[in-house]
Amino acid sequence: MIILLCGLSGSGKTTLAQHVKMRLSDTDIPVEIIDADVYRQKLFPNLGYTREDRFENIRRLGFIAGKLSGHGVVTIVSAINPYDVIRRELIATYPDVKLIHIDCPVKTLLQRDTKGLYKRALLPEGHPDKVTNLSGVNDPFQIPSSPDLYINTHITRQTEATEMLAGFILDNYQQEQIKQLQPAGRY
Numbered sequence: 001m002i003i004l005l006c007g008l009s010g011s012g013k014t015t016l017a018q019h020v021k022m023r024l025s026d027t028d029i030p031v032e033i034i035d036a037d038v039y040r041q042k043l044f045p046n047l048g049y050t051r052e053d054r055f056e057n058i059r060r061l062g063f064i065a066g067k068l069s070g071h072g073v074v075t076i077v078s079a080i081n082p083y084d085v086i087r088r089e090l091i092a093t094y095p096d097v098k099l100i101h102i103d104c105p106v107k108t109l110l111q112r113d114t115k116g117l118y119k120r121a122l123l124p125e126g127h128p129d130k131v132t133n134l135s136g137v138n139d140p141f142q143i144p145s146s147p148d149l150y151i152n153t154h155i156t157r158q159t160e161a162t163e164m165l166a167g168f169i170l171d172n173y174q175q176e177q178i179k180q181l182q183p184a185g186r187y
């Protein structure tokens with residue numbers, strides 16, 4: 001299973017992915033997190049935040065996730081992933097991809113601003129520290145129309161959000177195992 005966590009920077013993708021991994025550590029479900037922030041720094045430092053570079057980033061992350069999930073690892077891809085077309089491409093390319101929207105109003109993200117990106121995006125044009133192409137501020141984020149799960153981290157506390165996501169993974173993992181136990185064509 002590939003879990004695509006999409007949502008604006010600071011919405012809680014990394015936090016929830018890490019908590020879910022911990023939460024599932026006492027089960028026999030192997031979980032790996034592919035955090036776009038980390039992979040960009042370690043593997044794709046030349047990619048920026050244009051539409052084309054974001055597509056390339058997501059395609060590469062999807063490829064790695066496909067390999068891991070092919071070995072039975074529940075692979076959580078934590079990336080802003082703002083465009084519907086590339087999300088749909090991953091869903092069409094790899095088996096058992098689930099799309100999860102981690103939502104949060106920009107007003108709240110401006111208050112959290114753990115990386116200082118939002119303040120920098122709001123600087124005047126031409127300011128040397130200005131951040132351009134920040135999704136939700138000066139770059140698009142297409143809201144998923146029918147995600148498999150929706151979590152709003154402005155409303156839902158971290159512990160409850162973790163339970164929602166862990167429960168979703170457990171349910172789907174178990175359903176998949178039951179399907180694989182059933183002989184093809186008999187049911």
Ligand SMILES: Nc1ncnc2c1ncn2[C@@H]1O[C@H](COP(=O)(O)OS(=O)(=O)O)[C@@H](OP(=O)(O)O)[C@H]1O
Nearest residue numbers: 009010036037049054057079080081082132133134
């Ligand atoms: N425009 C811009 N300028 C500078 N830095 C930025 C910008 N947009 C995103 N970020 C930071 O990059 C982190 C990874 O982005 P993503 O790979 O998830 O983006 S995307 O999926 O390719 O759209 C992303 O990580 P998260 O904060 O974890 O979402 C941000 O820290």
Ligand SMILES: Nc1ncnc2c1ncn2[C@@H]1O[C@H](COP(=O)(O)OP(=O)(O)O)[C@@H](O)[C@H]1O
Nearest residue numbers: 008009010011012013014015153156157158161
């Ligand atoms: N309900 C919540 N779920 C997840 N994170 C939350 C929640 N409420 C507040 N936060 C905080 O918001 C921040 C989210 O940051 P992070 O997980 O790095 O986001 P992202 O990976 O989407 O950029 C963290 O500081 C986290 O503690």
